[in-house]
Amino acid sequence: MLAERIGWCSDLVAGMVSVVLAERWNSPDVKVLASGVDAGGRNLPSNAWMALRRLGWSATPPQGVKVNDRIVRMAQEQAGRALRSVKWRADVVLGMLATWPADPSKRTPREWDAVRAAVPGGEHLPSSIIKARTRQAATYLKANGRLPVDVFELEGAPKVARLLLLAACDGQQATIERSEADAGQALLRLQLPTRPDPQAYRDWTWVACPIALPPTVPASAVLHLPTLRLVGDTVRADLAYTHAVPKAHRTGHAVALGVDWGLNTLLSAGAVQLSGDGRITTLGAGAQFRAAGVLAKQHRLRRLSERLHTKADQYMRLIAGHDHQLAPTLDVLRSEIQHVSNRRSNLNYALAWAAARWAVDQAIAAGATVIYVEDLRSMEAGGMGRTLNTRLSQQVRGQIADRMRHLATEQGITVVTVPARNTSKLCPHCLTPLRHRKAPDRPTLAGWKWAICPHQDCRWQGDRDHGAWRRIAARGLAHQATTACDRTSGHMVIRTVLDNLEANAVLTPTAKTSRKDRTKTGSTRRRSTRPAPRRRRAPSPARPRGRVGQRPEGHAHTDRTRLPRAAHRHQGVNTISTPTTGHQPPATRGSTRRGIPPPRPCLPTTVGNDPGNSIRLRIA
Numbered sequence: 274m275l276a277e278r279i280g281w282c283s284d285l286v287a288g289m290v291s292v293v294l295a296e297r298w299n300s301p302d303v304k305v306l307a308s309g310v311d312a313g314g315r316n317l318p319s320n321a322w323m324a325l326r327r328l329g330w331s332a333t334p335p336q337g338v339k340v341n342d343r344i345v346r347m348a349q350e351q352a353g354r355a356l357r358s359v360k361w362r363a364d365v366v367l368g369m370l371a372t373w374p375a376d377p378s379k380r381t382p383r384e385w386d387a388v389r390a391a392v393p394g395g396e397h398l399p400s401s402i403i404k405a406r407t408r409q410a411a412t413y414l415k416a417n418g419r420l421p422v423d424v425f426e427l428e429g430a431p432k433v434a435r436l437l438l439l440a441a442c443d444g445q446q447a448t449i450e451r452s453e454a455d456a457g458q459a460l461l462r463l464q465l466p467t468r469p470d471p472q473a474y475r476d477w478t479w480v481a482c483p484i485a486l487p488p489t490v491p492a493s494a495v496l497h498l499p500t501l502r503l504v505g506d507t508v509r510a511d512l513a514y515t516h517a518v519p520k521a522h523r524t525g526h527a528v529a530l531g532v533d534w535g536l537n538t539l540l541s542a543g544a545v546q547l548s549g550d551g552r553i554t555t556l557g558a559g560a561q562f563r564a565a566g567v568l569a570k571q572h573r574l575r576r577l578s579e580r581l582h583t584k585a586d587q588y589m590r591l592i593a594g595h596d597h598q599l600a601p602t603l604d605v606l607r608s609e610i611q612h613v614s615n616r617r618s619n620l621n622y623a624l625a626w627a628a629a630r631w632a633v634d635q636a637i638a639a640g641a642t643v644i645y646v647e648d649l650r651s652m653e654a655g656g657m658g659r660t661l662n663t664r665l666s667q668q669v670r671g672q673i674a675d676r677m678r679h680l681a682t683e684q685g686i687t688v689v690t691v692p693a694r695n696t697s698k699l700c701p702h703c704l705t706p707l708r709h710r711k712a713p714d715r716p717t718l719a720g721w722k723w724a725i726c727p728h729q730d731c732r733w734q735g736d737r738d739h740g741a742w743r744r745i746a747a748r749g750l751a752h753q754a755t756t757a758c759d760r761t762s763g764h765m766v767i768r769t770v771l772d773n774l775e776a777n778a779v780l781t782p783t784a785k786t787s788r789k790d791r792t793k794t795g796s797t798r799r800r801s802t803r804p805a806p807r808r809r810r811a812p813s814p815a816r817p818r819g820r821v822g823q824r825p826e827g828h829a830h831t832d833r834t835r836l837p838r839a840a841h842r843h844q845g846v847n848t849i850s851t852p853t854t855g856h857q858p859p860a861t862r863g864s865t866r867r868g869i870p871p872p873r874p875c876l877p878t879t880v881g882n883d884p885g886n887s888i889r890l891r892i893a
């Protein structure tokens with residue numbers, strides 16, 4: 274009975290919201306509301322329902338239905354929130370249409386710069402948002418033969434959810450108070466209709482709804498009026514509460530937790546400490562949050578949803594708007610698609626909360642005051658195969674980051690996102706480009722999971738995710754002064770980072786190496802046809818060569834006179850003077866002859882370089 278009466282009330286509110294959106298879903302009205310100023314030059318109130326009343330945008334109930342003013346407030350609040358939220362999407366679409374590319378499927382670098390300059394805040398806007406809006410406009414262009422004028426022509430008025438925003442009401446419509454006998458109980462009182470079309474105020478009566486508070490709500494928290502929504506035959510109450518939490522600081526952190534995203538290992542994290550002399554050391558070996566079973570189920574549901582959508586689209590093409598015998602089967606398919614979508618949403622919801630809770634618990638156990646997370650919320654994976662690309666692109670990174678901020682705020686821990694560039698590419702000790710391999714017992718087979726440092730004075734190897742969280746935490750602690758608060762989202766971010774390796778690349782030239790892994794994996798195979806004869810060179814006396822014409826496969830071949838291996842390795846490289854432990858031995862016959870960076874200070878138990886040998890950086 275309670276769900277039925279709340280359904281009647283939400284239907285009345287949704288009907289009024291639909292009327293307001295149909296009248297005001299256009300660019301001029303949205304601009305007026307987003308400007309924050311009314312016709313008289315006064316600032317509009319922050320409450321959406323009051324701002325709509327100041328502008329004279331009223332919401333009226335259906336003819337013959339009697340509702341009080343608080344029901345109209347809820348309708349205006351919901352409509353005002355929808356109109357305010359569309360302003361950002363409208364600006365993105367206008368900037369994208371004003372700089373429409375020659376090829377919508379692939380923008381040139383100049384076209385990317387143009388669209389980011391045309392969109393407000395476009396320099397920090399994820400590229401996936403621009404790509405999605407471009408595909409949406411390209412679909413409209415293909416169907417109508419022209420580009421849309423704005424987002425209101427591209428999307429149309431949104432669907433109205435069946436909600437009761439009790440936050441827009443006062444005590445004459447709803448009240449909530451905590452039980453004095455039991456702190457885990459609260460009592461919600463509100464007026465609900467006794468019939469779908471109330472004709473008078475006597476058709477509205479008070480209803481008392483006891484609510485069992487979850488243990489996460491502190492006993493001293495101040496409760497606010499919730500938002501009521503229907504899920505099947507169950508009434509859900511999204512309850513907001515306020516309580517005091519420790520203040521999170523932007524800088525001055527000494528212990529930090531670095532968090533790295535993975536594929537099968539969803540999260541890898543570990544703590545590092547910044548000492549007074551600037552040295553950053555790791556605290557333990559780190560930990561991993563493994564959710565292989567949940568992720569496997571998630572991918573199975575995704576594949577099932579894709580197959581169901583494909584079959585439903587084929588049925589729609591066969592039916593083509595006619596009364597066809599496949600229509601009942603199509604309805605069954607649509608209900609099954611909705612069921613699978615709900616399962617995927619619930620699974621992502623639970624996984625996001627579990628992963629965020631694990632990361633915050635790791636920070637609490639290590640005594641960290643800040644959590645550094647690489648910014649991969651909108652990452653679009655590529656180059657790793659169709660299966661891996663899809664799995665990486667559809668992970669719930671954004672939800673985990675949001676939940677992590679929520680849980681960390683309660684403990685006074687700051688969550689900062691840092692750029693993800695080179696976090697998995699460089700060695701956490703000496704910043705040398707790593708060689709990624711399939712497994713530790715397969716050092717010559719290229720892969721993604723294992724990383725080996727080729728530097729002779731370092732030779733670090735380990736899981737690439739463990740090396741990445743070390744780099745992420747060290748990068749955050751080293752650039753605390755550049756931490757800023759994003760104005761649009763309110764999140765702490767580090768936008769620009771200049772690592773020691775990048776500074777060396779600017780100050781001194783480095784040897785160019787091939788992107789391909791030229792490690793020799795076996796014996797030299799015999800060629801069926803000999804290449805064109807080349808000019809022979811006299812063998813170097815410093816390193817006797819083997820049989821004439823024999824050269825390990827994959828080695829670089831140049832026409833200049835060959836130098837000894839050790840001299841050839843560092844020729845043309847301006848190294849930085851650093852203390853070394855001894856003379857570097859020449860390479861052996863089986864070496865790969867790849868360009869190896871000059872030696873740098875190596876601290877096997879630390880992250881980063883010795884501050885005595887560091888370089889003064891300029892942060893762009």
